Amino acid sequence: MSTLTAPAAPLMIGPLALDVPVVLAPMAGITNTAFRRLCREYGAGLYVSEMITSRALVERTPESLRLITHHESETTRSIQLYGVDPKTVAEAVTMLVAEDRADHIDLNFGCPVPKVTRKGGGAALPWKLDLFRDIVEGAVQAAGPLPLTIKMRKGIDSDHLTYLEAGRIAEGAGVSSIALHARTAAEFYSGTADWSAIEKLKNTITSVPVLGNGDIWSAADALRMVDETGCDGVVVGRGCLGRPWLFGDLAAAFRGETLKAEPSLGEVAAAFRRHAELLIEFFDDEGRACRDIRKHVAWYFKGYAVGGEIRAALATSSSLAEIDELLGQLDGAQPYPGADAEGQRGRAGTPKQPTLPYGWLDSRELNETHRAEVAEAELHHSGG
CATH class of the missing domain: 3.20.20.70 (Aldolase class I)
Structure with missing residues (x-):
């Protein structure tokens, strides 16, 4: 590097x-x-x-x-x-x-x-x-x-x-x-x-x-x-x-x-567990935290030899005790898999023509019709 x-x-x-x-x-x-x-x-x-x-x-x-x-x-x-x-x-x-x-x-x-x-x-x-x-x-x-x-x-x-x-x-x-x-x-x-x-x-x-x-x-x-x-x-x-x-x-x-960093599977599991622990503190709700951590399973264990059954179980776990039991089944000594754990992750999608208000591109200034439409745009969505 x-x-x-x-x-x-x-x-x-x-x-x-x-x-x-x-x-x-x-x-x-x-x-x-x-x-x-x-x-x-x-x-x-x-x-x-x-x-x-x-x-x-x-x-x-x-x-x-x-x-x-x-x-x-x-x-x-x-x-x-x-x-x-x-x-x-x-x-x-x-x-x-x-x-x-x-x-x-x-x-x-x-x-x-x-x-x-x-x-x-x-x-x-x-x-x-x-x-x-x-x-x-x-x-x-x-x-x-x-x-x-x-x-x-x-x-x-x-x-x-x-x-x-x-x-x-x-x-x-x-x-x-x-x-x-x-x-x-x-x-x-x-x-x-x-x-x-x-x-x-x-x-x-x-x-x-x-x-x-x-x-x-x-x-x-x-x-x-x-x-x-x-x-x-x-x-x-x-x-x-x-x-x-x-x-x-x-x-x-x-x-x-x-x-x-080239973490072993045990180190990855510890980070995953720590993340779940912090989510429980954040939500003040163990069930909600365990549901939230599910979307992170594929990202954390990308490239590591973790069986499909354990991955599926982690992605449906409902308590920290259950997570601990599942993580305990992993071979913590498994070394960092290199390139298989690296590279692109998360959503990518495909190019698509943006959906815009009618006539939005006709002018660089805001007219009254568009002003009314923009007022409806304040929704909570991710992006950037």
């Missing part, structure tokens, strides 16, 4: 100094307090919450209030908001600041989910320059001294790119950093991320850090992205699914070290 020639200087996101220029990407149903705490135990960086709908937060729904609650060990409390109405987004940011619930706030403009884009939200929103500007400027003003950042995609499709214009607007509005997932909404998570777009954005934005996102499956990928694009840091999403130790690899790589 290639290494940097010298440890990099801290990445400054507003007043926040990150010794390791790595950010955990928000992923709905994944980056809750439990997973963030687990990743912190292995590495360093900035660990962002699941995406929170600004409207739900302003309405103080029990679920949104639970999702913005951080464990006391999370010394940098990072929350990502999704919203389509400038007033509501500003109110949500104001609430977080006034009630001292966050140290960093990120805005999501990357969601490719059809239920969001068909109403003009997510990755479709930056096409409307006035709406995008109003949301970002209002949020920055409401955040005050707290660093406010944005995460976005290249655009709607290859014929309707938005990232350079949106980047300039965000920089002018006073954001503290800009992250780019180098795919369009049409690409969803398919194919190969276009890292050249990250380089173009970095060459366009000169006053705040630019972070790259897309196809970082290893620490070597992260170093290569920085080398090829000149970006100031990386945002890691699907690459850490079932591999929280990736953050240890990333921390070592950015410090110029060659350390790479």
Whole structure:
């Protein structure tokens, strides 16, 4: 694995100094307090919450209030908001600041989910320059001294790119950093991320850090992205699914070290068990936690010789005792399987034409019809 020639200087996101220029990407149903705490135990960086709908937060729904609650060990409390109405987004940011619930706030403009884009939200929103500007400027003003950042995609499709214009607007509005997932909404998570777009954005934005996102499956990928694009840091999403130790690899790589985790099956099982334990604490409900950990089974044990019966049983387990009994059947001494445990993981999907409001692409400005449609777009979906 290639290494940097010298440890990099801290990445400054507003007043926040990150010794390791790595950010955990928000992923709905994944980056809750439990997973963030687990990743912190292995590495360093900035660990962002699941995406929170600004409207739900302003309405103080029990679920949104639970999702913005951080464990006391999370010394940098990072929350990502999704919203389509400038007033509501500003109110949500104001609430977080006034009630001292966050140290960093990120805005999501990357969601490719059809239920969001068909109403003009997510990755479709930056096409409307006035709406995008109003949301970002209002949020920055409401955040005050707290660093406010944005995460976005290249655009709607290859014929309707938005990232350079949106980047300039965000920089002018006073954001503290800009992250780019180098795919369009049409690409969803398919194919190969276009890292050249990250380089173009970095060459366009000169006053705040630019972070790259897309196809970082290893620490070597992260170093290569920085080398090829000149970006100031990386945002890691699907690459850490079932591999929280990736953050240890990333921390070592950015410090110029060659350390790479190659966990035995026993070490993987211990991490899986720890994750379940943290989920029980997070949900305060053992049954719910065990149901939640089920989706992580395939990711954790990817490449390891774990029988189908045990995998199936773990994916239907309902108690920590049951998980312990199943993990006890594994050969903990089984060594790291190498490439079979690495590479792509998580959803990919196939390219698809984004669903947009009728006439959305006719103008870069928001008309009254589209304003009404956008008001319906504030749903809780993952994306970026």
